Amino acid sequence: xxxxxxxxxxxxxxTVAIVATARAHTMFLKLESFxxxxxxxxxxxxxxxxxxNSENTITRDRMLDVRVVGPDGIVQPxxxxxxxxxxxxxxxxxxxxxxxxxxxxxxxxxxxGVSTEARVFTLTAQEFNDYLVHDGxxxxxxxREAAGKTNDEATERYSKHVKAIVQxxxxxxxxxxxxxGYPVEFIPLQNPYDLDVGDELxxxxxxxxxxxxxxxxxxxxxxxxxxxxxxxxxxxxxxRTDGNGVAxxxxxxxxxWFVRAIHMVETTSEPDVDYESNWATLTFQIR
Numbered sequence: 383x384x385x386x387x388x389x390x391x392x393x394x395x396x397t398v399a400i401v402a403t404a405r406a407h408t409m410f411l412k413l414e415s416f417x418x419x420x421x422x423x424x425x426x427x428x429x430x431x432x433x434x435n436s437e438n439t440i441t442r443d444r445m446l447d448v449r450v451v452g453p454d455g456i457v458q459p460x461x462x463x464x465x466x467x468x469x470x471x472x473x474x475x476x477x478x479x480x481x482x483x484x485x486x487x488x489x490x491x492x493x494x495g496v497s498t499e500a501r502v503f504t505l506t507a508q509e510f511n512d513y514l515v516h517d518g519x520x521x522x523x524x525x526r527e528a529a530g531k532t533n534d535e536a537t538e539r540y541s542k543h544v545k546a547i548v549q550x551x552x553x554x555x556x557x558x559x560x561x562x563g564y565p566v567e568f569i570p571l572q573n574p575y576d577l578d579v580g581d582e583l584x585x586x587x588x589x590x591x592x593x594x595x596x597x598x599x600x601x602x603x604x605x606x607x608x609x610x611x612x613x614x615x616x617x618x619x620x621x622r623t624d625g626n627g628v629a630x631x632x633x634x635x636x637x638x639w640f641v642r643a644i645h646m647v648e649t650t651s652e653p654d655v656d657y658e659s660n661w662a663t664l665t666f667q668i669r
Contacts, residue, residue: 452555
């Protein structure tokens with residue numbers, strides 16, 4: 383495991399300027415507090431950008447699955463439970479963010495999930511390389527270099543699948559371990575709300591329900607504000623899954639946390655598509 387994201391780049395990629403148009407957006411579910419009261423009305427934001435700011439709204443037609451899983455069962459909120467609102471962004475006056483209003487029931491540990499449909503885009507070679515560097519997709523960088531494809535443009539089919547674990551009231555329940563059946567997802571192996579600063583959280587990364595070995599995983603918390611030379615955030619944790627698909631995240635600080643991974647592979651399953659990527663995030667809070 384490595385603390386602090388320090389991606390080793392080739393000389394060619396070190397000279398590439400990261401441009402905003404090539405930066406992909408990571409998607410997160412984020413609450414003001416992940417500690418909620420039973421039988422209360424709450425709001426969760428679906429951020430598409432980074433953990434501080436959303437750069438565009440996820441429209442309802444892209445949401446294939448929205449689920450709130452608690453001790454009283456599964457609730458699938460209707461489209462009417464969502465609204466869009468402008469939120470401050472550092473390089474713009476405001477950017478729209480999708481907000482979900484939902485009700486908690488009995489005390490317990492809940493999972494909230496959102497899965498989006500796939501979209502396809504094409505980038506120039508430089509744009510695609512910039513994006514891989516920015517988001518730490520180091521294995522694909524190496525594969526493109528080894529195959530002599532660094533100067534090739536790329537068409538990618540991508541989708542995003544996000545989960546949040548929240549604690550409602552004092553009593554805990556087992557829904558923190560819920561497998562939602564998304565194309566990729568993180569399954570925590572401990573209830574985050576049993577853990578304290580200084581503990582470790584183990585998460586299993588699944589693709590199509592099967593553990594993925596050697597998947598690079600990043601994690602960060604809201605109080606880490608380190609940046610790299612491009613102005614991008616430096617994640618507090620960089621690690622890889624073991625042979626059972628399990629990554630270990632040291633919880634070195636309190637606050638709201640996220641764990642993220644991009645599973646990207648070359649594909650021939652769809653005409654004119656070079657890569658398929660599935661993005662997963664898991665968010666929670668440590669006191």
